[in-house]
Structures are given as C-alpha cells and as structure tokens.
Amino acid sequence: MSNLKFFITFLLVAVFLFSCGSDKTQKDKSKDFIYFEEVFLPQEDREELKAGDLGIKKRNVISFFYTKTGQLADKGFLVETREYTKNGKLDYVERYTSKGNIDLKWTYDYNGEDHLIHKEAQTGAGFIRYKGDYTYDSDGDVIKRIELNIKNGEYETSEIEYAGAGAPKLIEKHNSNGDLIETTNLEYDEQGRLISLEHKNGKGNLFRFVEYEYDSLNRVIKEISVDAMKIKKEIFYEYDENGYVSLKDAGHFKQVFTNDSKGNIIQEEVLDGEDYLQQRYEYVYDNKGLLIERLRYDGMGNAAFYTKYEYEFH
Structure with a gap:
C-alpha cells in the first residue's frame, strides 16, 4: 500500500533514518498503522521513488551560478552523482566540492531480498563519516x-520492537558496553495512526516529545514538539485538492507549494514569519515525469542558481 499523498517512508521515524527512496505505508495482518519519517518530502527525495519504475542507472546533478548582471555562467559544476541497481536501489552516491573533488561518498549493500544491510560514508580522504549494519525480521522490518x-569510535546498537508489521513502538539504543543511552516510544491511536513520539536519554530524562493531529482523511495537519528545555514548536500543514501538501507553516517561516496532479512540486515559495518572500524555486520535468531542472530565485525575484539533472538508464 503506497501513497505519495501521505509521504510516509519506510524509515523508522526521524531518529532511525537508514535508507533512501522508500515511500510506503506499512500494514499489519489485521490493522493498518500510519507512521512516517516526516510529513513532507523535498522534491529531490521524491525523485528517488522513480528510480526503479523508470529504470534509472545514473543521475548527475550539475549546478550553475548567475552573475551579478543576471547572466547564467557558461560552465557549471558537478554537485552529485547517484548510481542505482537494476531494481532501483541506490548503489552509491558521490558528492563533490566546487573544485570537482569527492567530498563524501556513500555506498550501499543489500541482501537477496533487496533489503539494505550495510551503509557507509567516507570522505574523499578516506575518513569514515557513517557506518551502519541492519538486520531484518520476516516482515522486512529492521529489528537491529x-x-x-564517529565521535568516540565505538559502535552503538539500536533494537526495535513493533506494534505490527511496519509500525515501530519501541527503539532502544545501547553503547558498546551494553549501557542504555537512548529510548524512543511510539504511540498509535485506535485507527493505527502515529500520535506521539517520546525520546529519552539513558537516565530516563525526556529530551524530545512530538504529537501529531490528523484530519478526517488521516492527513497530518499539526505537529507539536517540545524539547528538553520545554520549548514548544508547532508546524501546521495544509493540502491541495489532490491531497498533496500545499503549505508547511512553522510560524517563523512558511513553505508554499504548487503541485501537479502527480504530486510533483512545480513551484515552492519560502516566506518569513511576516510573509515576506525569501526564496522561490521552480521545477521542470520531462515527459517521463523526471526532474530535469530546478531554478532558484532570491526574495527580489532575481535568478540566483540553476540546477540540471542528467540521467542514464539500464
């Protein structure tokens, strides 16, 4: 059961991000559960969902600056390269400096069921920036x-329990000595919707709490978070007639989206708390629905940055 309108990902909430390009509502044998990494996915993340269906082998991201006189620079620079397996899974991602050197490279390994089992990031100089290994249950959910x-060179283990297939209810993280250092509790309502997240440190002290409110169509319309300092933040969401996010309002800034009928963003405006325009983005797609251009304008409407996307196919 997959639905871009909810932008629900196969990730274990914000604290358990481990993969790219999945967008699934997980379903128990007897009950539906709704949870997500975030309500809204940026367009570049949504493009990951198209890799398998369209047989993408490689994607290059090339960016160009505009001069002070408003002219597009003659030469762009390669920002990122992504390569995919024939099944649409990420094989590797390379991000580059403005001089064309590798800044960071991500590599991915999968088991016979195409589940991610290892993910690693190294700098161009070979320093490890991330390393993770994943174990799954029979439902295809990560259980470890x-x-x-990288701060202390030790390995940390997270173990996950589920309320039903695809619906984590408890995540416990231990250090290399086996000491508990963090827990996340997730609560669902009678309709199977995620209604709260509770993050605590190893001593049981709360450092983040998040609640979600829904409309009658099971869409998140309000996200309330409180941190360890008891600072409260609220984010409101609105949807267009096709069910796609049209507004993300965090109070001090807003994002206003215009979407096409398939849920692709064609324009994004970033406003400050007083509704003054700060940036505007325009997105262009080819006849397959793939993102091929993104233009960024400043608050005065001047073109500032141009990005193009080039593809190779299996």
Missing part, C-alpha cells in the same frame, strides 16, 4: 541497527 559513533 549497529552503527559507528
């Missing part, structure tokens, strides 16, 4: 994650 803490 082991990842390197």
Whole structure:
C-alpha cells in the first residue's frame, strides 16, 4: 500500500533514518498503522521513488551560478552523482566540492531480498563519516541497527520492537558496553495512526516529545514538539485538492507549494514569519515525469542558481 499523498517512508521515524527512496505505508495482518519519517518530502527525495519504475542507472546533478548582471555562467559544476541497481536501489552516491573533488561518498549493500544491510560514508580522504549494519525480521522490518559513533569510535546498537508489521513502538539504543543511552516510544491511536513520539536519554530524562493531529482523511495537519528545555514548536500543514501538501507553516517561516496532479512540486515559495518572500524555486520535468531542472530565485525575484539533472538508464 503506497501513497505519495501521505509521504510516509519506510524509515523508522526521524531518529532511525537508514535508507533512501522508500515511500510506503506499512500494514499489519489485521490493522493498518500510519507512521512516517516526516510529513513532507523535498522534491529531490521524491525523485528517488522513480528510480526503479523508470529504470534509472545514473543521475548527475550539475549546478550553475548567475552573475551579478543576471547572466547564467557558461560552465557549471558537478554537485552529485547517484548510481542505482537494476531494481532501483541506490548503489552509491558521490558528492563533490566546487573544485570537482569527492567530498563524501556513500555506498550501499543489500541482501537477496533487496533489503539494505550495510551503509557507509567516507570522505574523499578516506575518513569514515557513517557506518551502519541492519538486520531484518520476516516482515522486512529492521529489528537491529549497529552503527559507528564517529565521535568516540565505538559502535552503538539500536533494537526495535513493533506494534505490527511496519509500525515501530519501541527503539532502544545501547553503547558498546551494553549501557542504555537512548529510548524512543511510539504511540498509535485506535485507527493505527502515529500520535506521539517520546525520546529519552539513558537516565530516563525526556529530551524530545512530538504529537501529531490528523484530519478526517488521516492527513497530518499539526505537529507539536517540545524539547528538553520545554520549548514548544508547532508546524501546521495544509493540502491541495489532490491531497498533496500545499503549505508547511512553522510560524517563523512558511513553505508554499504548487503541485501537479502527480504530486510533483512545480513551484515552492519560502516566506518569513511576516510573509515576506525569501526564496522561490521552480521545477521542470520531462515527459517521463523526471526532474530535469530546478531554478532558484532570491526574495527580489532575481535568478540566483540553476540546477540540471542528467540521467542514464539500464
């Protein structure tokens, strides 16, 4: 059961991001559960969902600056390269500096069922920036994650329990000595909708709490978070006639979206808390529905940045 309108991802909430390009509502044998990494996905993340269906082998991202006189620079620079397997899974991602050197490279390994089992990031100089290994249950849900803490060089283990297939209810993280260092509790309502997240440190002290409110169509319309300092933040969401996010309002800034009938963003405006335009983005797609151009304008309407996307196919 997949639905872009909810932008629900096969990720274990914000604290358990481990993969790219999945957008699934997970379903228990007897009950539907709704959870998500985030309500809204940026367009570049949505493009990952198209890789398998369209047989993408490689994608290059090339950016160009505009001069002070408003002219597009003659030469752009390669920002990123992504390569995919024939099944649409990420094989590797390379991000580059403005001089064309590798800044960071991500590599991915999968098991026979195409589940991600290892993910690693290294700098161009070979320094590890992330390393993670994943174990799955028979439903294809991650039940254990082991990842390197690059600050202290130790490995930390997260174990996940589920309320039903695809619906995590408890995540416990331990250090290499087996000491509990973090827990996440997830609560669902009678309709199977995620209604709260509770993050605590190893001593049981709350450092983040998040609640979600829904409309009659099971769409998130309000997200309320409180941090360890008891600072409260609210984000409101509105949807267009096709069910896609048209407004993300965090109070101090807003994002206003115009979507096509397939849920692709064709224009995005970023406003400050007083509704003054700060940036505007325009997105262009080919006849397959793939993103091929993105233009960024400043608050005065001047062209500032142009990005194009080039593809190779299997």
